[in-house]
Amino acid sequence: MTISLKSARPGTPVLLGIPFDANSSWLRGAAGAPPIIRVAFGSASSNPTTETGVDLSEEGAYCDAGDLKFTFESPFPAIESKIGELLDHNLRPVCLGGDHSITLPIICAFGERIPGLTIIHFDAHPDLYDELEGNRLSHACPFARIMEKGAAKRLIQVGIRTMTAHQREQAKKFGVEVIEMRHLPALDRMKVDGPVYISFDMDALDPAFAPGISHREPGGMSVREAIAHIHAINGRVAGADIVEFNPAQDNTQLTAMVAAKLLKEILGKMIGG
Numbered sequence: 383m384t385i386s387l388k389s390a391r392p393g394t395p396v397l398l399g400i401p402f403d404a405n406s407s408w409l410r411g412a413a414g415a416p417p418i419i420r421v422a423f424g425s426a427s428s429n430p431t432t433e434t435g436v437d438l439s440e441e442g443a444y445c446d447a448g449d450l451k452f453t454f455e456s457p458f459p460a461i462e463s464k465i466g467e468l469l470d471h472n473l474r475p476v477c478l479g480g481d482h483s484i485t486l487p488i489i490c491a492f493g494e495r496i497p498g499l500t501i502i503h504f505d506a507h508p509d510l511y512d513e514l515e516g517n518r519l520s521h522a523c524p525f526a527r528i529m530e531k532g533a534a535k536r537l538i539q540v541g542i543r544t545m546t547a548h549q550r551e552q553a554k555k556f557g558v559e560v561i562e563m564r565h566l567p568a569l570d571r572m573k574v575d576g577p578v579y580i581s582f583d584m585d586a587l588d589p590a591f592a593p594g595i596s597h598r599e600p601g602g603m604s605v606r607e608a609i610a611h612i613h614a615i616n617g618r619v620a621g622a623d624i625v626e627f628n629p630a631q632d633n634t635q636l637t638a639m640v641a642a643k644l645l646k647e648i649l650g651k652m653i654g655g
């Protein structure tokens with residue numbers, strides 16, 4: 383059950399919607415995701431207990447900072463500043479995107495405050511382009527920028543199935559640990575030391591399970607495989623994001639429920655360990 387930010391205990395997960403998709407290279411729509419994930423998450427069609435037995439209806443289990451309002455001319459300083467504020471209150475941000483470019487300012491805020499971070503990044507795409515169509519802040523580039531800045535200690539990518547020669551070079555240059563889709567499962571590779579950040583791009587899943595995305599890349603993870611890998615993470619989860627859900631492409635509203643299910647299990651992992 384959600385409580386006010388002020389009365390939250392240290393370490394409480396805090397939801398933050400980031401309705402931003404202007405760095406999406408193909409389709410817009412992900413900016414509309416946060417309120418729709420919240421509705422699916424609160425739906426009475428399912429109960430609030432995670433598979434691991436964490437009851438999210440318990441008083442103070444998590445809190446909700448609402449959706450970020452963009453008052454800055456440039457959105458990234460607004461994101462970085464808000465995440466910094468939540469971290470300074472000892473809360474653990476769980477961000478609902480938005481396109482994947484938002485992970486850059488989120489991790490910039492983490493980098494200063496939470497050293498030694500390992501990012502576990504679920505995606506069909508490595509998002510390691512140096513630039514895409516002249517945009518270095520594209521949703522195809524965030525992990526190149528993060529690794530250039532040294533904002534994370536390790537980057538482990540899971541579910542990748544669109545590796546180009548350029549991105550393979552980038553991965554090598556930055557020491558990225560890429561676990562390609564064709565090599566899954568990799569449950570033992572989810573065991574890391576130190577704080578962990580989970581960045582979950584919904585297109586890591588096979589579009590049969592989650593069609594409401596901008597880049598449908600067949601041959602992806604089942605929901606079950608994704609949850610098994612999330613459950614297998616054993617570091618302390620300091621924060622997370624769920625990005626690239628595009629409600630405009632979600633004709634059956636199935637993807638909203640899948641995003642809400644992943645949110646539940648990520649919260650359960652954060653609370654229950």
Ligand code: MN
Nearest residue numbers: 482505509583
């Ligand atoms: Mn991505």
Ligand code: MN
Nearest residue numbers: 506507583585
């Ligand atoms: Mn992707």
